[in-house]
Amino acid sequence: xxxxxxxxxxxxxxxxxxxxxxxxxxxxxxxxxxxxxxxx
Amino acid sequence: xxxxxxxxxxxxxxxxxxxxxxxxxxxxxxxxxxxxxxxxxxxxxxxxxxxxxxxxxxxxxxxxxxxxxxxxxxxxxxxxxxxxxxxxxxxxxxxxxxxxxxxxxxxxxxxxxxxxxxxxxxxxxxxxxxxxxxxxxxxxxxxxxxxxxxxxxxxxxxxxxxxxxxxxxxxxxxxxxxxxxxxxxxxxxxxxxxxxxxxxxxxxxxxxxxxxxxxxxxxxxxxxxxxxxxxxxxxxxxxxxxxxxxxxxxxxxxxxxxxxxxxxxxxxxxxxxxxxxxxxxxxxxxxxxxxxxxxxxxxxxxxxxxxxxxxxxxxxxxxxxxxxxxxxxxxxxxxxxxxxxx
Numbered sequence: 001x002x003x004x005x006x007x008x009x010x011x012x013x014x015x016x017x018x019x020x021x022x023x024x025x026x027x028x029x030x031x032x033x034x035x036x037x038x039x040x
Numbered sequence: 041x042x043x044x045x046x047x048x049x050x051x052x053x054x055x056x057x058x059x060x061x062x063x064x065x066x067x068x069x070x071x072x073x074x075x076x077x078x079x080x081x082x083x084x085x086x087x088x089x090x091x092x093x094x095x096x097x098x099x100x101x102x103x104x105x106x107x108x109x110x111x112x113x114x115x116x117x118x119x120x121x122x123x124x125x126x127x128x129x130x131x132x133x134x135x136x137x138x139x140x141x142x143x144x145x146x147x148x149x150x151x152x153x154x155x156x157x158x159x160x161x162x163x164x165x166x167x168x169x170x171x172x173x174x175x176x177x178x179x180x181x182x183x184x185x186x187x188x189x190x191x192x193x194x195x196x197x198x199x200x201x202x203x204x205x206x207x208x209x210x211x212x213x214x215x216x217x218x219x220x221x222x223x224x225x226x227x228x229x230x231x232x233x234x235x236x237x238x239x240x241x242x243x244x245x246x247x248x249x250x251x252x253x254x255x256x257x258x259x260x261x262x263x264x265x266x267x268x269x270x271x272x273x274x275x276x277x278x279x280x281x282x283x284x285x286x287x288x289x290x291x292x293x294x295x296x297x298x299x300x301x302x303x304x305x306x307x308x309x310x311x312x313x314x315x316x317x318x319x320x321x322x323x324x325x326x327x328x329x330x331x332x333x334x335x336x337x338x339x340x341x342x343x344x345x346x347x348x349x350x351x352x353x354x355x356x357x358x359x360x361x362x363x364x365x366x367x368x369x370x371x372x373x374x375x376x377x378x379x380x381x382x
Contacts, residue, residue: 004173007174007176033110
């Protein structure tokens with residue numbers, strides 16, 4: 001049980017770190033593939 | 041002087057005529073022979089479309105936004121890919137996952153649980169240490185979430201959406217995609233660790249051939265000898281290492297769109313990712329079955345790290361001999377007796 005809980009904690013920590021790393025190198029699709037201007 | 045004016049008048053007249061002709065030509069091209077307007081005269085020709093279809097290319101327009109990929113109007117190859125992920129993949133995934141479930145249920149009903157024939161001896165031997173179990177459970181936990189969220193991408197729309205409605209499905213699918221993306225990292229770390237810590241025991245050898253010939257103790261009641269990992273476990277190991285590497289690599293190509301490859305490359309990556317993933321899920325269902333209800337005493341190995349001596353003798357006799365020779369005959373008796381996980 002201890003190993004399982006440690007494993008879950010490790011997964012969450014690595015996933016959170018990956019999330020922060022991804023957000024620094026990537027933009028959401030609505031920002032990456034458009035401009036700030038409005039088109040009518 | 042009059043002659044000069046006449047020449048100038050002629051040149052100007054000629055220029056005006058040429059200019060008028062140049063302006064009139066496109067307008068005449070928009071008209072049919074009977075003088076009526078042809079609104080599609082300047083649109084894409086059928087021959088052009090056929091040529092594009094044959095070349096596997098695309099027809100592009102012109103856009104003013106920075107991403108010029110959005111100028112792609114028609115990409116005929118995309119239709120094949122759409123058919124794959126909307127139809128073919130669902131058949132492959134359905135047959136693989138449901139087929140494996142049916143086989144396992146049938147196997148359980150026919151064969152039943154593989155019993156520990158000599159019973160529990162009460163003597164334990166360490167099978168996996170704490171680090172090995174932590175790596176296994178980190179990879180396994182991530183895999184289960186990745187499998188559920190991944191299957192949602194393929195089967196969620198036809199199966200789940202009608203049950204829970206558009207709003208709930210949209211929220212679930214969005215969070216599922218976040219989980220799929222972020223948990224891929226600990227999963228990939230886990231696969232790499234698994235590769236490193238168990239590679240030594242998973243190189244195929246002659247014992248594996250004999251193990252397979254004798255049905256591995258799964259079919260029938262024979263107990264062919266095996267070292268730490270038998271041939272079945274080695275197959276699972278290589279499915280995890282090779283399959284895990286392929287799904288991770290193809291998944292990261294999709295997570296970083298257009299960083300490495302173009303749209304055709306990403307369609308190929310998605311195809312590889314999806315097919316390997318559903319086969320991976322099917323293989324892991326078999327692994328989960330044999331590691332839990334399929335074999336008496338098996339779960340304890342990864343659950344608490346030890347197995348009964350009789351379990352080791354019946355399923356990993358050569359490994360038990362090695363361990364006894366290494367630690368001495370009384371070493372294993374110091375392990376606490378565990379309750380069978382049934």
